[in-house]
Amino acid sequence: MSTTYLGAPTSRAAEWLRIATLILVCAVVFFPVYWMLLSAIQPAEFSLSYPPPLIPKGFNWDAYAQLFREKPIAQWLVNSTFVAALVVLGTLTFVIPASYALSGLNWRGRSAFGLLLLFTQIMPAAIVVAPVLALYRGLGWTDSLLALALLHVAFVVPLCAWVLKSAFDAVPKEIVEAALIDGCNRLSVLPRVYLPLARPGLVAVSVIAFFASWNEYLFASTLIIDNDLYTASLGIATLMTQLDTPLFVLMAAGVVFSVLPVLFYMAIQRHVLRGLTAGSVKG
Incomplete structure (x- = not known):
């Protein structure tokens, strides 16, 4: 007691x-x-006062007005949205068959290939900037949002392949075997069984690909020179100059830059956690 x-x-x-x-x-x-x-x-x-107030003392929208009046931030956001959408579509195109090959098919060297795929994430992107720039210049792919999206896809696919593989691993083998008995082959079982049951994993992969592309700056600053093709992350960085850094315009740009990813995440958040933890617990 x-x-x-x-x-x-x-x-x-x-x-x-x-x-x-x-x-x-x-x-x-x-x-x-x-x-x-x-x-x-x-x-x-x-x-700028000290100590600064933690509760707003009045409202001033001049920073937003200056941002949209003097800078083409709307075009930057459109460019980023276009690139991110292409990256999501391209990532799903490559990741779905790759993850299925790692999870649903038995072939020699599967484990070694999967491990090698994961090891590519260890290499910092800064190491390959110079050779990528030389390659893109040789192909005439600089100043191309499509080519930039392709590069983003190449860097995000290895991680997304493992995330989706975990979701495929969680699909009950009994259901797969039943589908094979009912007449499905090893290819048709992917769209009929794996994809519907691994929908949270597909959502998680889409979120990872979207945010990776939306926040990417290094390759965009290297490959994009035309101001009209700036992505939002690259365009906002140009607000800081050697002579002046408009702090409040920069803060307003940060708010605008964050709105679309937040809305995108809120719309699909209920699927994200299930997708990221798929396969972590098996019955």
């Missing part, structure tokens, strides 16, 4: 400690986002 009596307050204290820790972590993580939003909407003199 005494153990139960003493354990209840201890358990309650541990629960409060977990809640306090969670609140602290969330505050640390979300404060930069909150400060970006705050700096983008309130007058500059308040954000």
Whole structure:
């Protein structure tokens, strides 16, 4: 009885400690986002004062007006959306058969190939910038959003292949065997069985590909020279110059740059966690 009596307050204290820790972590993580939003909407003199206010003191939309009036940010966003959409489609095109080959087919060297595919993620992108630039110049593929999207696909496919492989591994083998008995072959079982049951994995792969392309800067800054073809990440970086850095315009650009990915993630968030954890637990 005494153990139960003493354990209840201890358990309650541990629960409060977990809640306090969670609140602290969330505050640390979300404060930069909150400060970006705050700096983008309130007058500059308040954000530059010391100590700066944590609650907005008035609203000023001049940063957004200046951003859209003086910079082609709308075109940058369109370019980024176009590239990201191509990357999602291209990634799914290559990843689906690759993941099926790693999960649903038995062939010699499968494990070694999968491991080699994963090892490609160890290599930093900065190492291959120079040879990629030489190759693209030789092919005449610079200043091409399509060629940039192809490069993004090449870098995101290995990781996405393993994510989708985990989702395919979670498909019950009994269902696959039943489909084979009913007349499906090894190719037709992919669209009839694997893809419908691995839909969360497909969503997770789409999210990974979209964000990888949307946030990519290194290759875009190397291969894109025409201002009209700038992606949003590249265009926003040009707001910072040697002579001036319009802080509040930069903050407003950060807010605008974040809107579409946030909306995209919110629309499909219920599928993402299931997709990323597919295959981690088997019955």
